[in-house]
Amino acid sequence: MPNPISVIIENQNSAGGAFITNEQGLLPPFVTTKYVVEDQGNSSPRYVRSSLYCIPATADLLNTTALSITLTVSPMARTVEGEYEPPIVNFGELGAIRCNRCKALVDAGRRFQCLMCKVTRDVPTAYFQHLGHTGQRVNKYEYLELVLVT
Template structure:
Protein backbone atom coordinates (compact mmCIF):
# COMPACT_ATOMS: atom_id res chain seq x y z
CA UNK A 1 0.00 0.00 0.00
CA UNK A 2 1.54 3.33 -1.02
CA UNK A 3 2.12 5.98 1.60
CA UNK A 4 -0.52 8.73 1.05
CA UNK A 5 1.93 11.52 1.92
CA UNK A 6 4.41 10.22 -0.67
CA UNK A 7 1.67 10.03 -3.30
CA UNK A 8 0.58 13.62 -2.57
CA UNK A 9 4.16 14.93 -2.79
CA UNK A 10 4.87 12.95 -5.97
CA UNK A 11 1.66 14.24 -7.61
CA UNK A 12 2.49 17.84 -6.65
CA UNK A 13 5.92 17.45 -8.30
CA UNK A 14 4.62 15.74 -11.45
CA UNK A 15 1.21 17.39 -11.98
CA UNK A 16 1.59 20.76 -10.28
CA UNK A 17 1.63 23.85 -12.49
CA UNK A 18 -0.55 24.16 -15.58
CA UNK A 19 -3.30 21.65 -16.32
CA UNK A 20 -4.55 21.95 -19.92
CA UNK A 21 -8.09 20.61 -20.21
CA UNK A 22 -8.00 19.19 -23.74
CA UNK A 23 -4.82 17.06 -23.63
CA UNK A 24 -5.60 13.43 -24.50
CA UNK A 25 -4.91 10.85 -21.78
CA UNK A 26 -3.87 13.40 -19.16
CA UNK A 27 -5.20 12.56 -15.70
CA UNK A 28 -6.25 15.53 -13.57
CA UNK A 29 -4.11 16.41 -10.56
CA UNK A 30 -5.17 15.20 -7.13
CA UNK A 31 -7.41 17.56 -5.18
CA UNK A 32 -4.47 18.23 -2.84
CA UNK A 33 -2.22 19.39 -5.70
CA UNK A 34 -1.82 23.09 -6.45
CA UNK A 35 -2.38 23.68 -10.17
CA UNK A 36 -3.68 26.30 -12.60
CA UNK A 37 -6.27 25.27 -15.17
CA UNK A 38 -5.82 26.38 -18.78
CA UNK A 39 -9.35 25.99 -20.12
CA UNK A 40 -9.28 24.66 -23.66
CA UNK A 41 -12.95 23.71 -23.89
CA UNK A 42 -13.30 20.83 -21.42
CA UNK A 43 -14.45 21.25 -17.84
CA UNK A 44 -11.91 22.02 -15.15
CA UNK A 45 -11.43 19.23 -12.59
CA UNK A 46 -12.38 21.86 -10.00
CA UNK A 47 -15.95 21.68 -11.38
CA UNK A 48 -16.32 18.03 -12.44
CA UNK A 49 -14.38 14.93 -11.32
CA UNK A 50 -14.93 11.29 -12.16
CA UNK A 51 -14.23 8.18 -10.12
CA UNK A 52 -12.97 6.53 -13.33
CA UNK A 53 -10.79 8.09 -15.99
CA UNK A 54 -10.44 4.87 -18.00
CA UNK A 55 -13.96 3.62 -18.58
CA UNK A 56 -14.34 -0.05 -19.64
CA UNK A 57 -15.20 -0.27 -23.34
CA UNK A 58 -17.87 -2.96 -23.08
CA UNK A 59 -20.72 -3.71 -20.72
CA UNK A 60 -19.24 -7.17 -20.03
CA UNK A 61 -15.92 -5.65 -18.94
CA UNK A 62 -17.71 -3.13 -16.75
CA UNK A 63 -19.76 -5.92 -15.17
CA UNK A 64 -16.65 -8.09 -14.64
CA UNK A 65 -14.66 -5.31 -12.96
CA UNK A 66 -17.68 -4.19 -10.87
CA UNK A 67 -16.44 -0.60 -10.95
CA UNK A 68 -18.87 2.18 -10.27
CA UNK A 69 -18.80 5.34 -12.35
CA UNK A 70 -19.62 8.53 -10.49
CA UNK A 71 -19.26 12.18 -11.38
CA UNK A 72 -18.83 14.76 -8.65
CA UNK A 73 -20.00 18.19 -9.78
CA UNK A 74 -18.98 21.35 -7.93
CA UNK A 75 -20.50 24.11 -10.06
CA UNK A 76 -19.66 26.84 -7.56
CA UNK A 77 -16.01 25.90 -7.00
CA UNK A 78 -13.64 28.84 -6.75
CA UNK A 79 -10.97 29.47 -9.35
CA UNK A 80 -7.34 29.95 -8.35
CA UNK A 81 -5.23 32.99 -9.10
CA UNK A 82 -4.24 33.06 -12.78
CA UNK A 83 -7.31 31.14 -13.97
CA UNK A 84 -10.13 32.54 -16.06
CA UNK A 85 -13.61 32.60 -14.58
CA UNK A 86 -16.07 30.22 -16.32
CA UNK A 87 -18.45 31.82 -18.82
CA UNK A 88 -21.52 33.27 -17.15
CA UNK A 89 -25.08 33.19 -18.46
CA UNK A 90 -25.80 36.09 -20.81
CA UNK A 91 -28.81 37.94 -19.41
CA UNK A 92 -29.54 39.46 -22.84
CA UNK A 93 -33.12 39.46 -23.98
CA UNK A 94 -34.15 36.27 -25.79
CA UNK A 95 -37.90 35.95 -26.29
CA UNK A 96 -38.49 37.94 -23.05
CA UNK A 97 -36.67 35.32 -20.96
CA UNK A 98 -38.72 32.35 -22.21
CA UNK A 99 -35.74 30.91 -24.11
CA UNK A 100 -31.99 30.61 -23.46
CA UNK A 101 -28.95 29.80 -25.57
CA UNK A 102 -26.24 27.33 -24.51
CA UNK A 103 -22.82 29.00 -24.42
CA UNK A 104 -21.07 25.85 -25.68
CA UNK A 105 -23.24 24.41 -28.44
CA UNK A 106 -25.27 27.56 -29.27
CA UNK A 107 -28.56 25.59 -29.21
CA UNK A 108 -31.59 27.64 -28.15
CA UNK A 109 -34.06 25.97 -25.78
CA UNK A 110 -37.23 26.86 -23.88
CA UNK A 111 -36.83 27.71 -20.20
CA UNK A 112 -38.75 25.14 -18.11
CA UNK A 113 -42.05 26.59 -16.90
CA UNK A 114 -41.15 26.13 -13.22
CA UNK A 115 -37.89 28.04 -13.75
CA UNK A 116 -39.26 30.89 -15.90
CA UNK A 117 -39.21 34.42 -14.50
CA UNK A 118 -40.09 37.69 -16.20
CA UNK A 119 -37.38 40.21 -17.07
CA UNK A 120 -37.31 43.54 -15.26
CA UNK A 121 -36.56 47.02 -16.62
CA UNK A 122 -32.81 46.19 -16.57
CA UNK A 123 -33.46 43.25 -18.96
CA UNK A 124 -32.48 40.81 -16.20
CA UNK A 125 -34.55 38.22 -14.40
CA UNK A 126 -36.54 39.66 -11.52
CA UNK A 127 -35.29 36.85 -9.24
CA UNK A 128 -31.63 36.79 -10.34
CA UNK A 129 -30.37 37.72 -6.83
CA UNK A 130 -32.25 34.72 -5.44
CA UNK A 131 -30.55 32.29 -7.83
CA UNK A 132 -26.81 31.91 -7.13
CA UNK A 133 -26.27 30.01 -10.40
CA UNK A 134 -27.19 33.19 -12.30
CA UNK A 135 -25.08 35.70 -10.40
CA UNK A 136 -21.72 33.92 -10.11
CA UNK A 137 -18.90 36.33 -10.76
CA UNK A 138 -21.05 39.47 -10.77
Template sequence: MPNPISVIIESQNSAGGAFITNEQGLLPPLVTTKYVVEDQGNSSPRYVKSSLYCIPATADLLKTTALTITLTVSQMARTVEGEYEPPIVNVGALGAIRCNRCKAHIQLVDAGRRFQCIMLPTAYFQHLAHTGQRVDKYERPELVLGTRVFV
Protein backbone atom coordinates in the same frame (compact mmCIF):
# COMPACT_ATOMS: atom_id res chain seq x y z
CA MET B 1 0.45 0.80 1.80
CA PRO B 2 2.00 4.00 0.52
CA ASN B 3 2.63 6.87 2.89
CA PRO B 4 -0.03 9.56 2.20
CA ILE B 5 2.42 12.40 2.82
CA SER B 6 4.86 11.07 0.23
CA VAL B 7 2.01 10.61 -2.29
CA ILE B 8 0.94 14.25 -1.77
CA ILE B 9 4.51 15.52 -2.17
CA GLU B 10 5.07 13.37 -5.27
CA SER B 11 1.82 14.65 -6.80
CA GLN B 12 2.81 18.25 -6.14
CA ASN B 13 6.21 17.71 -7.78
CA SER B 14 4.88 15.87 -10.84
CA ALA B 15 1.47 17.48 -11.44
CA GLY B 16 1.88 20.93 -9.92
CA GLY B 17 1.89 23.92 -12.23
CA ALA B 18 -0.24 24.04 -15.37
CA PHE B 19 -2.93 21.45 -16.08
CA ILE B 20 -4.12 21.54 -19.71
CA THR B 21 -7.63 20.16 -20.04
CA ASN B 22 -7.44 18.59 -23.51
CA GLU B 23 -4.33 16.41 -23.17
CA GLN B 24 -5.22 12.76 -23.75
CA GLY B 25 -4.42 10.26 -21.02
CA LEU B 26 -3.56 12.92 -18.45
CA LEU B 27 -5.06 12.26 -15.02
CA PRO B 28 -6.13 15.29 -13.00
CA PRO B 29 -4.00 16.26 -10.01
CA LEU B 30 -4.97 15.33 -6.49
CA VAL B 31 -7.14 17.82 -4.62
CA THR B 32 -4.18 18.64 -2.39
CA THR B 33 -2.01 19.62 -5.38
CA LYS B 34 -1.64 23.29 -6.26
CA TYR B 35 -2.19 23.72 -10.01
CA VAL B 36 -3.48 26.23 -12.56
CA VAL B 37 -5.97 25.04 -15.18
CA GLU B 38 -5.46 26.04 -18.80
CA ASP B 39 -8.95 25.61 -20.24
CA GLN B 40 -8.76 24.06 -23.71
CA GLY B 41 -12.42 23.11 -24.00
CA ASN B 42 -12.88 20.42 -21.36
CA SER B 43 -14.11 21.08 -17.85
CA SER B 44 -11.64 21.91 -15.13
CA PRO B 45 -11.17 19.16 -12.53
CA ARG B 46 -12.12 21.78 -9.96
CA TYR B 47 -15.66 21.63 -11.35
CA VAL B 48 -16.08 17.98 -12.44
CA LYS B 49 -14.12 14.92 -11.31
CA SER B 50 -14.84 11.35 -12.35
CA SER B 51 -14.27 8.13 -10.44
CA LEU B 52 -13.08 6.52 -13.70
CA TYR B 53 -10.78 8.02 -16.27
CA CYS B 54 -10.37 4.83 -18.31
CA ILE B 55 -13.84 3.72 -19.30
CA PRO B 56 -14.30 0.18 -20.66
CA ALA B 57 -14.82 0.27 -24.44
CA THR B 58 -17.15 -2.70 -24.80
CA ALA B 59 -20.25 -3.85 -22.97
CA ASP B 60 -18.61 -7.21 -22.18
CA LEU B 61 -15.62 -5.54 -20.55
CA LEU B 62 -17.88 -3.25 -18.57
CA LYS B 63 -19.94 -6.23 -17.38
CA THR B 64 -16.82 -8.21 -16.47
CA THR B 65 -15.24 -5.42 -14.43
CA ALA B 66 -18.54 -4.27 -12.82
CA LEU B 67 -17.17 -0.75 -12.50
CA THR B 68 -19.41 2.17 -11.69
CA ILE B 69 -18.93 5.72 -12.88
CA THR B 70 -19.58 8.62 -10.55
CA LEU B 71 -19.09 12.30 -11.13
CA THR B 72 -18.39 14.83 -8.43
CA VAL B 73 -19.75 18.15 -9.66
CA SER B 74 -18.71 21.33 -7.85
CA GLN B 75 -20.30 24.05 -9.93
CA MET B 76 -19.43 26.76 -7.38
CA ALA B 77 -15.73 25.92 -7.10
CA ARG B 78 -13.40 28.90 -6.99
CA THR B 79 -10.71 29.57 -9.53
CA VAL B 80 -7.18 30.33 -8.43
CA GLU B 81 -4.99 33.22 -9.47
CA GLY B 82 -3.94 32.86 -13.10
CA GLU B 83 -7.07 30.98 -14.20
CA TYR B 84 -9.86 32.38 -16.32
CA GLU B 85 -13.38 32.41 -14.96
CA PRO B 86 -15.68 29.99 -16.81
CA PRO B 87 -17.59 31.81 -19.58
CA ILE B 88 -21.19 32.69 -18.86
CA VAL B 89 -23.48 32.23 -21.84
CA ASN B 90 -26.15 34.87 -22.32
CA VAL B 91 -29.02 33.12 -24.08
CA GLY B 92 -31.10 36.27 -24.28
CA ALA B 93 -34.72 36.81 -23.42
CA LEU B 94 -35.82 33.43 -24.79
CA GLY B 95 -33.75 31.48 -22.30
CA ALA B 96 -32.05 28.15 -22.89
CA ILE B 97 -33.54 25.78 -25.44
CA ARG B 98 -35.11 22.86 -23.60
CA CYS B 99 -36.82 19.61 -24.45
CA ASN B 100 -40.58 19.95 -24.89
CA ARG B 101 -41.22 16.65 -23.09
CA CYS B 102 -38.91 16.64 -20.05
CA LYS B 103 -37.57 20.24 -19.97
CA ALA B 104 -33.94 19.06 -19.92
CA HIS B 105 -31.27 20.95 -21.85
CA ILE B 106 -30.85 19.81 -25.43
CA GLN B 107 -27.86 18.67 -27.47
CA LEU B 108 -27.17 20.16 -30.89
CA VAL B 109 -26.67 17.55 -33.62
CA ASP B 110 -26.15 17.59 -37.37
CA ALA B 111 -23.77 20.57 -37.22
CA GLY B 112 -26.28 22.59 -35.18
CA ARG B 113 -29.16 22.22 -37.63
CA ARG B 114 -31.18 19.97 -35.31
CA PHE B 115 -31.29 19.26 -31.60
CA GLN B 116 -32.31 16.31 -29.46
CA CYS B 117 -33.01 15.65 -25.83
CA ILE B 118 -30.02 14.37 -23.87
CA MET B 119 -32.13 12.80 -21.12
CA LEU B 120 -34.82 10.78 -22.85
CA PRO B 121 -34.15 8.34 -25.67
CA THR B 122 -36.68 8.39 -28.49
CA ALA B 123 -37.75 4.85 -27.54
CA TYR B 124 -39.09 6.29 -24.26
CA PHE B 125 -41.70 8.38 -26.09
CA GLN B 126 -45.30 7.27 -25.61
CA HIS B 127 -48.63 8.72 -26.70
CA LEU B 128 -51.19 10.04 -24.24
CA ALA B 129 -54.57 8.48 -23.57
CA HIS B 130 -57.84 10.46 -23.55
CA THR B 131 -57.20 11.16 -19.84
CA GLY B 132 -54.00 13.05 -20.64
CA GLN B 133 -51.76 10.36 -19.09
CA ARG B 134 -49.29 8.10 -20.82
CA VAL B 135 -50.69 4.88 -22.26
CA ASP B 136 -47.91 2.85 -20.60
CA LYS B 137 -48.11 4.58 -17.20
CA TYR B 138 -48.72 1.38 -15.21
CA GLU B 139 -46.02 -0.54 -17.09
CA ARG B 140 -43.29 1.87 -15.94
CA PRO B 141 -42.64 1.88 -12.19
CA GLU B 142 -40.89 5.25 -12.31
CA LEU B 143 -44.13 6.89 -13.42
CA VAL B 144 -46.28 5.52 -10.60
CA LEU B 145 -43.74 5.74 -7.80
CA GLY B 146 -45.44 6.72 -4.58
CA THR B 147 -48.94 6.07 -5.88
CA ARG B 148 -51.03 3.03 -5.12
CA VAL B 149 -52.77 1.08 -7.81
CA PHE B 150 -55.65 -1.08 -6.65
CA VAL B 151 -56.60 -3.82 -9.07
Protein backbone atom coordinates in the same frame (compact mmCIF):
# COMPACT_ATOMS: atom_id res chain seq x y z
CA MET C 1 1.23 -0.03 0.43
CA PRO C 2 2.71 3.35 -0.53
CA ASN C 3 2.98 6.13 1.99
CA PRO C 4 0.15 8.65 1.28
CA ILE C 5 2.37 11.63 2.08
CA SER C 6 5.01 10.57 -0.46
CA VAL C 7 2.28 9.97 -3.10
CA ILE C 8 0.88 13.48 -2.50
CA ILE C 9 4.37 15.03 -2.76
CA GLU C 10 5.11 13.04 -5.92
CA ASN C 11 1.84 14.21 -7.51
CA GLN C 12 2.61 17.84 -6.58
CA ASN C 13 6.00 17.53 -8.28
CA SER C 14 4.68 15.80 -11.42
CA ALA C 15 1.24 17.42 -11.87
CA GLY C 16 1.62 20.78 -10.15
CA GLY C 17 1.69 23.93 -12.23
CA ALA C 18 -0.44 24.24 -15.37
CA PHE C 19 -3.17 21.70 -16.13
CA ILE C 20 -4.41 21.94 -19.74
CA THR C 21 -7.93 20.57 -20.02
CA ASN C 22 -7.84 19.16 -23.58
CA GLU C 23 -4.77 16.92 -23.36
CA GLN C 24 -5.92 13.35 -23.97
CA GLY C 25 -4.93 10.69 -21.48
CA LEU C 26 -3.82 13.22 -18.88
CA LEU C 27 -5.17 12.47 -15.42
CA PRO C 28 -6.17 15.49 -13.34
CA PRO C 29 -4.02 16.45 -10.37
CA PHE C 30 -5.05 15.28 -6.91
CA VAL C 31 -7.31 17.63 -4.95
CA THR C 32 -4.33 18.27 -2.64
CA THR C 33 -2.12 19.41 -5.54
CA LYS C 34 -1.68 23.11 -6.29
CA TYR C 35 -2.33 23.71 -9.98
CA VAL C 36 -3.65 26.33 -12.41
CA VAL C 37 -6.17 25.27 -15.04
CA GLU C 38 -5.69 26.39 -18.64
CA ASP C 39 -9.23 26.04 -19.99
CA GLN C 40 -9.16 24.57 -23.48
CA GLY C 41 -12.83 23.63 -23.69
CA ASN C 42 -13.16 20.78 -21.21
CA SER C 43 -14.29 21.19 -17.64
CA SER C 44 -11.77 21.99 -14.95
CA PRO C 45 -11.27 19.21 -12.38
CA ARG C 46 -12.25 21.84 -9.81
CA TYR C 47 -15.80 21.67 -11.22
CA VAL C 48 -16.17 18.01 -12.28
CA ARG C 49 -14.27 14.91 -11.13
CA SER C 50 -14.94 11.34 -12.14
CA SER C 51 -14.37 8.16 -10.18
CA LEU C 52 -13.12 6.56 -13.43
CA TYR C 53 -10.97 8.19 -16.09
CA CYS C 54 -10.80 5.07 -18.27
CA ILE C 55 -14.41 4.08 -18.82
CA PRO C 56 -15.02 0.51 -20.06
CA ALA C 57 -16.13 0.51 -23.71
CA THR C 58 -18.69 -2.29 -23.42
CA ALA C 59 -21.37 -3.23 -20.91
CA ASP C 60 -19.74 -6.68 -20.52
CA LEU C 61 -16.42 -5.12 -19.55
CA LEU C 62 -18.17 -2.76 -17.12
CA ASN C 63 -20.00 -5.71 -15.53
CA THR C 64 -16.78 -7.74 -15.35
CA THR C 65 -14.88 -4.97 -13.57
CA ALA C 66 -17.85 -4.17 -11.27
CA LEU C 67 -16.66 -0.58 -11.01
CA SER C 68 -19.12 2.20 -10.36
CA ILE C 69 -18.94 5.42 -12.34
CA THR C 70 -19.68 8.56 -10.38
CA LEU C 71 -19.18 12.25 -10.95
CA THR C 72 -18.55 14.83 -8.28
CA VAL C 73 -19.90 18.12 -9.60
CA SER C 74 -18.93 21.35 -7.83
CA PRO C 75 -20.38 24.18 -9.94
CA MET C 76 -19.53 26.83 -7.34
CA ALA C 77 -15.87 25.85 -6.90
CA ARG C 78 -13.49 28.77 -6.59
CA THR C 79 -10.81 29.51 -9.12
CA VAL C 80 -7.24 30.25 -8.09
CA GLU C 81 -5.10 33.22 -9.06
CA GLY C 82 -4.15 32.98 -12.74
CA GLU C 83 -7.30 31.13 -13.84
CA TYR C 84 -10.15 32.59 -15.86
CA GLU C 85 -13.62 32.55 -14.38
CA PRO C 86 -15.91 30.21 -16.33
CA PRO C 87 -17.84 32.12 -19.01
CA ILE C 88 -21.50 32.80 -18.27
CA VAL C 89 -23.80 32.47 -21.26
CA ASN C 90 -26.91 34.65 -21.48
CA PHE C 91 -29.40 33.25 -23.99
CA GLY C 92 -31.77 36.17 -23.42
CA GLU C 93 -35.49 35.64 -23.87
CA LEU C 94 -34.93 32.58 -26.08
CA GLY C 95 -33.46 30.61 -23.19
CA ALA C 96 -30.99 27.76 -23.47
CA ILE C 97 -31.40 25.41 -26.43
CA ARG C 98 -32.27 22.13 -24.75
CA CYS C 99 -34.05 18.90 -25.47
CA ASN C 100 -37.77 19.20 -24.62
CA ARG C 101 -37.78 15.67 -23.27
CA CYS C 102 -34.71 15.36 -21.03
CA LYS C 103 -33.42 19.00 -21.00
CA ALA C 104 -29.87 18.03 -22.04
CA LEU C 105 -27.86 20.63 -23.98
CA VAL C 106 -27.68 19.98 -27.71
CA ASP C 107 -25.87 20.81 -30.95
CA ALA C 108 -27.06 23.30 -33.56
CA GLY C 109 -28.39 22.78 -37.10
CA ARG C 110 -31.92 22.63 -38.58
CA ARG C 111 -32.62 19.65 -36.38
CA PHE C 112 -30.64 18.19 -33.52
CA GLN C 113 -30.43 14.85 -31.81
CA CYS C 114 -30.24 15.04 -28.06
CA LEU C 115 -27.02 13.46 -26.82
CA MET C 116 -28.76 12.16 -23.71
CA CYS C 117 -32.08 10.66 -24.84
CA LYS C 118 -31.46 10.42 -28.66
CA VAL C 119 -34.74 12.19 -29.56
CA THR C 120 -34.57 14.39 -32.70
CA ARG C 121 -36.06 17.91 -32.46
CA ASP C 122 -36.20 21.09 -34.56
CA VAL C 123 -33.90 23.94 -33.60
CA PRO C 124 -35.84 27.14 -32.75
CA THR C 125 -35.87 29.58 -35.68
CA ALA C 126 -34.29 32.36 -33.61
CA TYR C 127 -31.25 30.18 -32.85
CA PHE C 128 -30.77 28.65 -36.32
CA GLN C 129 -27.74 29.72 -38.36
CA HIS C 130 -26.37 28.36 -41.65
CA LEU C 131 -23.09 26.46 -41.68
CA GLY C 132 -20.04 27.82 -43.47
CA HIS C 133 -17.63 25.94 -45.74
CA THR C 134 -15.86 24.54 -42.66
CA GLY C 135 -19.07 22.88 -41.43
CA GLN C 136 -19.39 25.28 -38.49
CA ARG C 137 -21.93 27.97 -37.75
CA VAL C 138 -21.27 31.29 -39.51
CA ASN C 139 -21.95 33.19 -36.27
CA LYS C 140 -20.06 30.74 -34.04
CA TYR C 141 -18.06 33.49 -32.32
CA GLU C 142 -21.22 35.23 -31.11
CA TYR C 143 -21.99 32.36 -28.74
CA LEU C 144 -19.76 31.62 -25.74
CA GLU C 145 -21.09 28.07 -25.51
CA LEU C 146 -19.73 27.31 -29.00
CA VAL C 147 -16.20 28.67 -28.64
CA LEU C 148 -13.53 28.72 -26.01
CA VAL C 149 -13.11 32.11 -24.38
CA THR C 150 -9.53 32.78 -23.32
